[in-house]
Amino acid sequence: MYVSxxxxxxxxxxxxxxxxxxxxxxxxxxxxxxxxxxxxxNVLIGIVTDRDIRSAMPSxxxxxxxxxxxxxxxxALKIKDFMVTPKYxxxxxxxxxDAMLLIQQARVGALPVVDSRKSLVxxxxxxxxxxxxVNVLGIxxxxxxxxxxxxxxxxxxxxxxxxxxxxxISFGSVLVARHWEEGKRAVFVYLLTLNIAHVKxxxxxxxxxxxDPMQWSLEHKP
Numbered sequence: 001m002y003v004s005x006x007x008x009x010x011x012x013x014x015x016x017x018x019x020x021x022x023x024x025x026x027x028x029x030x031x032x033x034x035x036x037x038x039x040x041x042n043v044l045i046g047i048v049t050d051r052d053i054r055s056a057m058p059s060x061x062x063x064x065x066x067x068x069x070x071x072x073x074x075x076a077l078k079i080k081d082f083m084v085t086p087k088y089x090x091x092x093x094x095x096x097x098d099a100m101l102l103i104q105q106a107r108v109g110a111l112p113v114v115d116s117r118k119s120l121v122x123x124x125x126x127x128x129x130x131x132x133x134v135n136v137l138g139i140x141x142x143x144x145x146x147x148x149x150x151x152x153x154x155x156x157x158x159x160x161x162x163x164x165x166x167x168x169i170s171f172g173s174v175l176v177a178r179h180w181e182e183g184k185r186a187v188f189v190y191l192l193t194l195n196i197a198h199v200k201x202x203x204x205x206x207x208x209x210x211x212d213p214m215q216w217s218l219e220h221k222p
Contacts, residue, residue: 001095001096001132001136002092002093002094002095002096003090003091003092003093003094003095003096003098003099003113003122003124004092004093004113004121004122005132006096006099006124006128006129006131006132007092007113007121007122007123007124007128008122008123008124008125008128009121009122011036011120011122011123012026012030012032012035013035013036013037013038013120014026014035014036014037014038014048014079015037015038015079016037016039016045016046016078016079016080016083017078017079017080018078018079019075019076019077019078019079020053020056020057020077020078020079020082021075023035023048023053023079024053024057027050027053033049033050033051033109033110034047034048034049034050034109034110034123034125035047035048035049036086036112036120036123037079037080037083038120041119042119042120043117043118043119043120044086044089044112044114044118044119044120045083045085046079046080046083046084046085046086047083047084047085047086047112048079048082048083048084049109052082052083052084055082056077056081056082086112087106088102088106088108088111089111089112089113089114090102090111090112090113090114090124091113091114091115091116092113092115092121092122096124096129096132096133099111099124099129100129103126103129109125109126110123110124110125110126111123111124111125136173137172137173137175137190138171138172138173138190138192139172139173139190141172141192142192142194143172143190143191143192143193143194144190144191144193144194144196145188145189145190145191145213146188146189146190146191146196146199146200146203146210146213147186147187147188147210147211147212147213147215147216148160148186148187148188148189148203148208148209148210148211149179149181149184149185149186149187149208149209149210149211150184150185150187150208150209151183151184151185152183152184152185156185156187157174157176157187160174160187160189160203160208161174163202163203163206163208164189164191164199164203167198167199167202169191169192169193169199170191170192170193171189171190171191171192172190172191172192173189173190174187174188174189174190175187175188175189176188177216186211186216188213188216
């Protein structure tokens with residue numbers, strides 16, 4: 001799945017000469033946390049976050065002698081005075097897997113999506129990624145997650161799929177993850193059924209080792 005399929009296209013933006021109060025109003029009105037700054041050609045030149053605005057508002061330069069904010073100084077503070085140049089952007093042709101890795105590595109909550117001319121074409125947030133994976137994993141439908149431990153070798157996934165298919169159970173999704181024991185993998189199948197007892201019994205009788213999904217953790221590494 002590409003970024004272009006999951007990004008928010010109707011992006012709220014702001015001009016570098018706009019005031020800080022206008023930026024605050026836009027963030028509050030649209031319930032967003034990131035405000036891209038673009039020029040007259042729609043080229044991304046900066047970004048402002050709600051954290052940036054909170055940091056700028058109580059700045060010492062805005063204080064009067066009695067400690068209150070000087071409204072004239074607040075009104076005079078422009079976006080260009082405190083916006084930052086985006087360190088990380090992503091292309092609409094990148095995959096959501098690329099986006100997830102970049103968001104994790106950069107520790108940001110959203111990425112501006114720009115084309116080859118650096119024009120802003122969208123924003124991709126953690127919320128957008130979650131929505132995409134809910135759709136991909138099929139977890140929007142009622143079902144149960146079942147964990148299975150298998151040896152790390154070719155053909156194991158097919159055996160699981162065949163065994164569950166014979167029970168006439170539909171799949172929502174299948175994920176394969178690392179297991180803390182060397183030479184093994186954890187397979188998580190999301191099954192579109194709530195009657196899971198006979199499925200677990202059938203898998204156990206077929207020789208599969210079941211894994212409680214609540215007991216599995218990314219912190220366990222081989």
